[in-house]
Amino acid sequence: MNDWVIETKDLTKKYGTFTAVDALNLSVKHGEVFGLLGPNGAGKTTTILMLLGLTEPTSGEVRVLGLDPSRQPLSVKSHVGYMPDLVGFYDELTAEENLIYTAKLNGLDRRDAYKRIDEVLERVGLQDVADHNVGTFSRGMKQRLGVADMLLKRPQMIIMDEPTQGLDPEGAREFLQLIRTLKEEGITILLSSHLLFQVQAVCDRVGLFHRGKMVLEGTVPELGRRVLGRAYRIHIEAEGDQNAIRSALQKVPGAVQVELADGRLYRIEAEHDLRPAAAEAVMNAGGKLLRLDVETQNLDEIYAHYFKEVEHGN
Amino acid sequence: MAIEIAQATGKREREGSPWTGLWAVVAKEMADHLTSARMRVLEILIVLTAAGTIYGAMQNIRSTIGQDRFLFLKLFTTAQEPLPAFVGFMGLLVPLIAIALVFDTINGEFSRRTLSRILAQPIYRDALLLGKFLGALFTLALVFTAIWLLIMGLGLWGLGVPPSSEEVARSFLFLLVTIFYGGIWLALAMTFSIIFRQPATAALASLAVWLFFMVFWDIIAGVLAQTLMPIRFGFSEEYLKQAQLELGLTRLSPTTLYAEAILALLQPSIRSLGFILPTQLQGAILGSPLPLSQSLLLIWPHLTGLLAATLLLFALGYTLFQRQEIRA
Numbered sequence: 223m224n225d226w227v228i229e230t231k232d233l234t235k236k237y238g239t240f241t242a243v244d245a246l247n248l249s250v251k252h253g254e255v256f257g258l259l260g261p262n263g264a265g266k267t268t269t270i271l272m273l274l275g276l277t278e279p280t281s282g283e284v285r286v287l288g289l290d291p292s293r294q295p296l297s298v299k300s301h302v303g304y305m306p307d308l309v310g311f312y313d314e315l316t317a318e319e320n321l322i323y324t325a326k327l328n329g330l331d332r333r334d335a336y337k338r339i340d341e342v343l344e345r346v347g348l349q350d351v352a353d354h355n356v357g358t359f360s361r362g363m364k365q366r367l368g369v370a371d372m373l374l375k376r377p378q379m380i381i382m383d384e385p386t387q388g389l390d391p392e393g394a395r396e397f398l399q400l401i402r403t404l405k406e407e408g409i410t411i412l413l414s415s416h417l418l419f420q421v422q423a424v425c426d427r428v429g430l431f432h433r434g435k436m437v438l439e440g441t442v443p444e445l446g447r448r449v450l451g452r453a454y455r456i457h458i459e460a461e462g463d464q465n466a467i468r469s470a471l472q473k474v475p476g477a478v479q480v481e482l483a484d485g486r487l488y489r490i491e492a493e494h495d496l497r498p499a500a501a502e503a504v505m506n507a508g509g510k511l512l513r514l515d516v517e518t519q520n521l522d523e524i525y526a527h528y529f530k531e532v533e534h535g536n
Numbered sequence: 537m538a539i540e541i542a543q544a545t546g547k548r549e550r551e552g553s554p555w556t557g558l559w560a561v562v563a564k565e566m567a568d569h570l571t572s573a574r575m576r577v578l579e580i581l582i583v584l585t586a587a588g589t590i591y592g593a594m595q596n597i598r599s600t601i602g603q604d605r606f607l608f609l610k611l612f613t614t615a616q617e618p619l620p621a622f623v624g625f626m627g628l629l630v631p632l633i634a635i636a637l638v639f640d641t642i643n644g645e646f647s648r649r650t651l652s653r654i655l656a657q658p659i660y661r662d663a664l665l666l667g668k669f670l671g672a673l674f675t676l677a678l679v680f681t682a683i684w685l686l687i688m689g690l691g692l693w694g695l696g697v698p699p700s701s702e703e704v705a706r707s708f709l710f711l712l713v714t715i716f717y718g719g720i721w722l723a724l725a726m727t728f729s730i731i732f733r734q735p736a737t738a739a740l741a742s743l744a745v746w747l748f749f750m751v752f753w754d755i756i757a758g759v760l761a762q763t764l765m766p767i768r769f770g771f772s773e774e775y776l777k778q779a780q781l782e783l784g785l786t787r788l789s790p791t792t793l794y795a796e797a798i799l800a801l802l803q804p805s806i807r808s809l810g811f812i813l814p815t816q817l818q819g820a821i822l823g824s825p826l827p828l829s830q831s832l833l834l835i836w837p838h839l840t841g842l843l844a845a846t847l848l849l850f851a852l853g854y855t856l857f858q859r860q861e862i863r864a
Contacts, residue, residue: 267863268863271652271862271863274656276652276655276656276862277861277862277863293549293550293551294550294551295550295551295658295660296551296552296556296658296659296660297551297658299656299657299658299659300658302656303656304652304653304656305653306649306652306653306656308649309649309653310648310649310650310653311648311650311653312568312648312650313648314568314572323560323564324657326557326560326563326564327557327560327561327654327657327658327659328657328658329556329557329658368653371653375657375658
């Protein structure tokens with residue numbers, strides 16, 4: 223048994239002369255949450271469609287759960303749940319009827335299907351509206367029904383395209399909580415998004431897409447180190463001799479840059495979390511420590527910084 | 537892993553049956569059609585048509601009871617001014633009903649954003665497309681059969697004469713041909729629903745084709761025949777050739793094929809659908825009906841043509857759908 227549930231090798235998709243996905247090498251481990259990031263049109267959805275066998279790759283190879291999606295699509299699709307962006311349902315049918323159709327397409331027998339439908343609807347908190355027409359549902363409810371729809375086949379892996387698109391902040395927060403509970407159950411999750419803050423909150427690793435290529439890949443702190451040259455930003459508020467405190471902080475191992483922001487506020491860009499050492503340094507320099515905060519790296523910033531560099535590079 | 541990939545790529549064929557999940561799609565489509573408001577409207581329309589034309593026909597037939605061997609068949613073909621006969625109405629209504637059922641079948645899935653979710657289930661596109669076609673075809677069959685039974689019942693009650701076995705057989709074949717005729721328009725409207733993303737455009741395109749064959753094709757065929765086979769010297773062969781060409785051209789239209797086919801089925805006295813020269817009639821007993829097998833032989837090319845057109849249109853739609861990118 224292989225640890226990798228998704229593996230692609232030089233995966234390429236061309237539409238005419240336009241290259242949507244360019245020699246992509248992507249690997250996703252069993253049980254991890256992987257985020258595909260990038261602006262619209264960067265090739266995220268095309269990649270997902272190729273993983274499911276819904277679009278034929280122009281060249282290169284794909285393996286999903288050890289299977290080839292373009293030759294064994296039925297096996298792949300019966301083990302992989304997929305939720306497209308702004309997932310749609312038949313408005314004139316109830317939530318339950320929509321799921322019955324999915325269950326039938328998956329070849330579940332009747333009794334099993336009803337049991338599972340009750341299970342998944344309860345799971346996403348829609349059991350009370352099971353017999354309401356989907357036309358009356360809010361975007362957030364449809365999105366949760368989308369998750370129920372995926373879980374119906376008891377997938378080993380789920381793929382979600384822009385799952386939080388169109389949700390209000392509260393809806394998005396609840397949705398991310400749902401994703402976390404799925405991860406705890408050992409389901410591998412691949413999700414794409416351009417809402418970086420949310421991806422950062424749930425993903426173990428991320429891949430940054432730009433014009434069909436995955437230009438960066440790794441955990442968020444790794445990317446922070448690589449792109450910004452730092453992984454942590456520490457805020458210190460201290461009273462005392464500014465120059466003494468500042469030079470003391472600069473001597474702390476791991477500190478990349480120390481800035482005096484405003485009177486008694488200091489900002490340290492650091493390679494690792496050096497709060498204890500920084501606190502000690504402030505004390506030794508005769509300062510009074512008033513506040514000490516760490517800000518982990520922000521994916522938004524990494525993203526913006528990276529694309530700024532790319533623009534300049536061109 | 538690399539070795540595994542290399543081994544597996546040697547196997548090029550797709551796994552499993554292309555029809556996995558077909559019956560789930562058929563059942564869903566039929567349930568949708570039969571419960572939709574659109575279908576209610578169509579049902580009312582067709583029931584009113586049947587009731588009106590059959591009532592008219594009965595008024596007409598009562599006066600001639602006992603003079604005709606095929607009284608029951610006359611129910612379908614007799615017209616009472618100002619209404620046309622039931623078969624005339626069917627030639628008009630069947631395409632409309634078929635188009636109304638499926639003009640938004642594929643593009644509707646796109647606009648509701650359900651297509652990619654459905655295709656992410658373990659089925660092939662083949663099953664979805666054929667399932668949608670069969671679902672609509674079975675719906676048509678169900679509705680037409682109900683109407684047919686209704687007419688037979690009305691006939692029994694109104695005429696008070698039971699139909700002969702040949703009449704039952706002929707009118708049943710009429711039902712079958714009508715369902716297949718619906719199939720052509722289903723395949724056409726479905727193809728348009730794949731080509732056009734807007735359901736309204738697809739509906740208009742289908743209606744345009746329908747109108748073209750209903751109204752304009754006969755006129756165009758006449759003009760074409762006159763241009764291609766002009767009458768130069770006034771020989772009778774020239775007239776015959778021109779008329780034959782015109783007939784051949786009009787038969788490219790499914791409406792003509794259907795009209796001729798049901799005419800031969802419901803009026804056993806019809807001995808030929810083309811031209812007969814007086815010499816060919818030598819020895820024929822005029823006005824005597826053909827047996828069913830001979831009538832069938834007469835319309836066999838028509839039936840083949842109707843079926844072939846359906847298959848061609850479906851194949852076209854199938855090819856387009858297989859190649860379509862499903863991302864919305």
